[in-house]
Amino acid sequence: MTKAPTISMGTQLVTGREKILAQKSFLVELSNRYGQKGAMDHLEYFLSSEDSLKKNPHLLLIGNKEQGQRHIIAQDAIGALLIYEYRFLGIGTGIFSTDDTTGRRTLIAPPESRILIARLAAEALMKRGARVVMKTLLELASEDQVEVPNASTVRKDWIYATRHRPIPSYLQLETSMDATLAKIGQRTRSNMRYYRRRAEAQLGCFFVAKAEISHDDFKAFNLECAYAVPDERAAWRYEVVAQVPGMFLCGIKGSDGRWLSIIGGRRYHDMVEIDWQMNRADLPAYSLSTVMRSYFIEHEISLGTKKMYIEGGTPHAMQFSFAMEDVRDIVVVRGSWLLPILRVLSKRLLPETNFLSQILAEPEMSWQPWRSV
The missing domain is CATH 3.40.630 (Aminopeptidase)
Structure with a gap:
């Protein structure tokens, strides 16, 4: 044997x-x-x-x-x-x-x-x-x-x-925006609605699901943003989106056609992850970060996304509504x-x-x- x-x-x-x-x-x-x-x-x-x-x-x-x-x-x-x-x-x-x-x-x-x-x-x-x-x-x-x-x-x-x-790991997305916002704190929920309405009324703000922007314009926009990153990192952010399947750029524009905020992230299965967000620095009163996330969450719900992660976490108050792991x-x-x-x-x-x-x-x-x- x-x-x-x-x-x-x-x-x-x-x-x-x-x-x-x-x-x-x-x-x-x-x-x-x-x-x-x-x-x-x-x-x-x-x-x-x-x-x-x-x-x-x-x-x-x-x-x-x-x-x-x-x-x-x-x-x-x-x-x-x-x-x-x-x-x-x-x-x-x-x-x-x-x-x-x-x-x-x-x-x-x-x-x-x-x-x-x-x-x-x-x-x-x-x-x-x-x-x-x-x-x-x-x-x-x-x-x-x-x-x-x-x-x-x-x-x-x-x-x-x-x-x-x-x-705090991720935000559970429900089948509607109202159902998702219902789980978020009252103050955060109110801010999302207020600043979005204000940006739409005063800036003509609208959401762009697939941001099309040239390499040079992307690097120039980075320099207009709060917490601008070095040129080399901005170039990598732009280039890697085209190189890695599942990565995307989306953003919001004003009525004048200028970018107000851009998000870079990754989609996989029924999840999405925000890797970074760039917001114009000259409009602090409009809370563009909050406006962008309101549009973004609504868009992901429409795609059937169930979980939203933020790479590195977030200091935003919405973290208190995230599922704990x-x-x-x-x-x-x-x-x-x-x-x-x-x-x-x-x-x-x-x-x-x-x-x-x-x-x-x-x-x-x-x-x-x-x-x-």
């Missing part, structure tokens, strides 16, 4: 934008399989962003490995982690971090195994020489599953900390002696808004020895 092969968990590390993009079809299928639709649909967009180009992207695939195999076969993977390595003077630092603080597009895994796959991924990176691994994931399992039952081998040379965060941050560091050094370096080298820097400085994080899976 032939002896059955021994099966164990294995990993494969895919490094570099082109090699990761070559796995896109499989990653989209994997995310659909586990109910994470849209998580990997726009890889080109995120891998080409200004922030990601400063780092080395890595895709870690986790799956079953037969005895004698050195790596798993990519198409046999049951989980995947997209993570980035910070660079300094063009050299990898061994500091890895996911780039999405909502955790929706970082870890692809079966709902019942997300914490296990996350731990396996962290351990695989640490064994490959990582100094820090920080990742954020949507928490679909209960908190007590963070400690894997059979994790018995203590790695005193690695320490880790974890924290749970509830976040649970997120977990997990950080692994190679030795307690490294932690204070990392805190100092991150303050000097990373902006205050950097998520990894904020977590390393978080006083309430409880650090303890890592237990191997």
Whole structure:
């Protein structure tokens, strides 16, 4: 009788934008399989962003490995982690971090195994020489599953900390504008209606579902807007819309034909995500951001969209009407002696808004020895 092969968990590390993009079809299928639709649909967009180009992207695939195999076969993977390595003077630092603080597009895994796959991924990176691994994931399992039952081998040379965060995730869109607005706070609801009527009456405002604008005019409009971005980023925003399926531009114009506000975003399945919004700076009394979102929500409802996300969140009061989701941050560091050094370096080298820097400085994080899976 032939002896059955021994099966164990294995990993494969895919490094570099082109090699990761070559796995896109499989990653989209994997995310659909586990109910994470849209998580990997726009890889080109995120891998080409200004922030990601400063780092080395890595895709870690986790799956079953037969005895004698050195790596798993990519198409046999049951989980995947997209993570980035910070660079300094063009050299990898061994500091890895996911780039999405909502955790929706970082870890692809079966709902019942997300914490296990996350731990396996962290351990695989640490064994490959990582100094820090920080990742954020949507928490679909209960908190007590963070400690894997059979994790018995203590790695005193690695320490880790974890924290749970509830976040306002998305606005649920109903079948009509009135039904959707009914769930939004009274003040926000009133502002949306008031400022839209005012802009229509005084500016001749109207909505354009598919914004057609030249590259030069787009860059010029950016300079007229509040919080204008550098020319290079404006150029990327414009170009990537034409390059990535599912991306779009829409906006509002005044009766004089000038753009008042433009939104860039992505549609996938029955969801939409606003990636950025540009509003003219010379008309603050008209609250163009609010007017644009009123039109935009109404338009998405007409398309049958069910959920509206805003990349990076929003300070707008409408966030209080967003559905809440649970997120977990997990950080692994190679030795307690490294932690204070990392805190100092991150303050000097990373902006205050950097998520990894904020977590390393978080006083309430409880650090303890890592237990191997």
